[in-house]
Amino acid sequence: MEKLFSFQNNILQNTPLSFKRYLYQQIPFHSRLVGVKGIRGVGKTTLLLQYFKTQSLSTSLYVTADHPWFYQHSLLETAEEWHKQGGRLLVIDEVHKYAHWSAELKNIYDGFPEMRVLFTASSALDIYRGEADLSRRALSVTLHGMSFREYLSLYQLADLPSFPLSDLLENHQIIAMELMQTLKTPLLHFKKYLQTGYLPLGVQTSSEQEYGMRTFQLIDAVLGFDLAFLHDYSASHQSKIRRLLGVLADTVPYIPNIQELATVLQVSRNTVLMWLQHLEQAAIIRNIHKEGHGTSVLQKPDKIVLENTNFNYALGKTPNEGTLRETFVANQLCNKGHHLVLAEQGDFMVDDKYTLEVGGKNKKKKQIAALSNAWIVKDNIEIGYTNVIPLWLFGFLY
Incomplete structure (x- = not known):
């Protein structure tokens, strides 16, 4: 196992401790089997x-599932050998790249009750639907972008706190003024964040x-490796999924005509719906539904x-500002765990309680004037008033 220790030590030397993601304090590290999912480049490893470096190195081992070591050794054999040497923590990076990951994780869990296992996996991986049942064993958490x-x-x-959505909506003027005592030019930084701030x-x-080139390469790797591996896509299907994403990127926000897409791609309607679900699971797109509409695999997103x-x-040269605003609001709310649907009046209904109308500096209140619990979310303003809240404040939910 010398090669594994050598690889581990090299990785640890280049692991910074100065900045920790929001999820660090929420992960139940004490649990016996914990999976951290997320898109490539989001910071799972x-x-x-960072947690690994707080543990005893004499009883902790880090491996990555695509290391050459696993050409001749299984995960189970590695865990067994490490357990014999007194190992009590095993961290497995990119477990989805190992063919029989779920069965071997189950055997490790059942066979070595003294050992804790932490692993990372692609956003597209459903850890509860592998070939072995992990639903009663594994805890799964998702690391979203920044x-x-x-x-x-x-x-x-700036080092600033986060706020619950209810506080942001009810006290946005006070919160914005307090934040701006430290953050003098929020709109300047916010514009940069929208383009190059989501991934570290x-x-x-x-x-x-x-940054844009690396982000494009990341998306392409998710399509060509993660999704292709997890769903056994053929080369032809990979090409068509890239074409589908190209259509979406050129027209978002996209009101889908599934039959039209199916005809263009020369596949069935159900195949298009399945691919849209896979792209959402892989954190490439977000499918949004209207109030009262289902979210099953074969339900068309609205x-x-x-x-x-x-x-x-990364996928388009000059994104539409309105698209960026809606994408940002949907992203931050969903990442925080809020339930988001398209509203009958306004843009979004959040948690079946709040209505949001998203727009630019000149957006009027006409569309939500008759609604209670409704807010205008405006871009290009620093501080709001009454039920008009600055767009950038939604970046403080987590």
Whole structure:
């Protein structure tokens, strides 16, 4: 196992401790089997390695499932050998790249009750639907991209608190004024965040162009490797899914005509619906439904947006400002765990309680004038008034 220890030590030397993601304090690290899901580049590995560095290195082992070691050794054999050497913590990176991950995780869990296992996996992976039943064994958490608040912290622009949605809506004027005592130019930083702030790739890139290129490569890797591996896509299907994403990227927010898409792609209607679900599971797009509509696999979404605004820039040269606003609001609310649907009046209904109308600086209240618990979410304003709330404040939900 010497090669594994050597690889582990090299990785640990390059793991920073200065900035920790919002999820770090929420993960039940004490549990015996915990999976952290998320899109490539979101920081899953760094998060687990930061925890790893707080544990006893003499009883902790980090491995990545695509290491050459596993060409000749199984995960179960590795865990067994590590247990014999006194190992009590095993961290497995990118478990979805290992063919029989669920069966071997089950055997490790059942066979070595003294050992805790933490693992990372693609957003597209349903850890409860593998070949072995992990539903009673594994806890799964999802690491989303950075909020605007986290972006400010990562780049040492400001260290600010998060707020529940109810507080933001009810006290947005006071909150905005308090935040601006530290954050003098929120709109300037917010515009940069929308383009290059969602993934922590920016610390490794020197320009907006390089960030966009790396983000595009990340999306392409999700399509060509993660989804292709998990769902056994053929080369032909991969090509058609890329074409589907291209159509969506050019027209978001997209009101889908599923039969038209099926005809263009030369596949069945149900195949298109399945691919849309796979793209959402992989955190590439977001399928939004109207109030009262179902969300089953074969239920057509009523609107489609990209998962985050950085993807709008990576997949299109000049994203529409209205699209960016809607994408940002949907992204931050859903990442925080709020239930979001399209509203009959206004843009979004949140948690069956709040109505939001999203727009630019000149957006009027006419569409929601007769509604209670309704807010105008305006871009390009620093501080709101009455039921008009600045768009950038939604970046402080987590």
